Amino acid sequence: MLNSLRKFFEVVLEYFVIFLMVILTAIVVVAVIYRLLGSSLAWYDEVAAIMLAWITYYGSALAALRRRHIGFDSVLLSIPMPARMWAVMLAEAITAGFFILLAWAGYTVMTILGGMSLTSLTWVPISFTQSVIPIGAVLFVICQALSLPDYWRKTAGGVSLEHAEIEEEVETEMKKAGNA
Template sequence: MLDALRRFFELVLEYFVILLMVVLTTIVIVAVVYRLLGSSLAWYDEVAAILLAWITYYGSALAALRRRHIGFDTVLLAIPMPARMVAVAVAEAVTAAFFILLAWAGWTVMMILGGMSLVSLTWMPVSVTQSVIPIGAILFLICQALSLPGYWVTTARGVSLEHAEIEEEVETEMKKAGNA
């Protein structure tokens, strides 16, 4: 059940982040073409900045689900057991506390800016664009929780997620070089 939920979140976040990237790329290309033609889009800068923020928040939730944020596996794995697992628990608790605070602050910002709209697109409420803060924080918490069991077991075994990925890439490249 947990694995199916994890795969669901991964699939939804992957496609949503890809969609956001395609939309941002399209908007940038259209804006460049307009400028080359001697005109410019008044809303481009504001919308592009918002899309970039959305990609960052939703992409960070996806990275949390895959445990691909910058970490210190080598340092963590150098800590002897059971202190290593205490360190993992403390790190997870601090991270969760930060994102709970971020979700609360984001919700507060949304409520304060509730009646405002974007400068260039007056029909778009700022609260919609700023909704990424609490939603992204909650998604990060969910993704962190969904990936924690696997991370806990891997860390307890003394296996580095970073080193395993590097070794896998090296092996892939070696196979490619052997076939060339």
């Protein structure tokens, strides 16, 4: 059940982030063409900045699900057991606490800005654009929780996520080199 829920979140987030990247790319290309033709889109800068923020927040949740954020596996794995697992619990609690606080603050900001709209596209409410903060923060906590059991097992077993990723990339490159 947990693995299927994790896979569901991974697929949905992956496709949504790809969708946002395609939209941002299209906006940038259209804006460049307009500038080359001698006019410019008034809304481009504002919308592109918002799109980049959305990609960052939702991509961050996807990275949390895959445990691909910058970490210090070597330091963590050098801590003897059971203190290592206490360190994992502390780090997870601090991270979750931060994102829960971010979700609350983002929601508060969203409600304060409720009646405002974008400067260039007055029909777009700022609360819609800022919704990424609480939604992204909650998604990060959910993704962190979904990836925790596997991370817990690997950390308890002394398996480094960083080294496994590096070894996987080296193996892939070696296979490519062998086929060339």
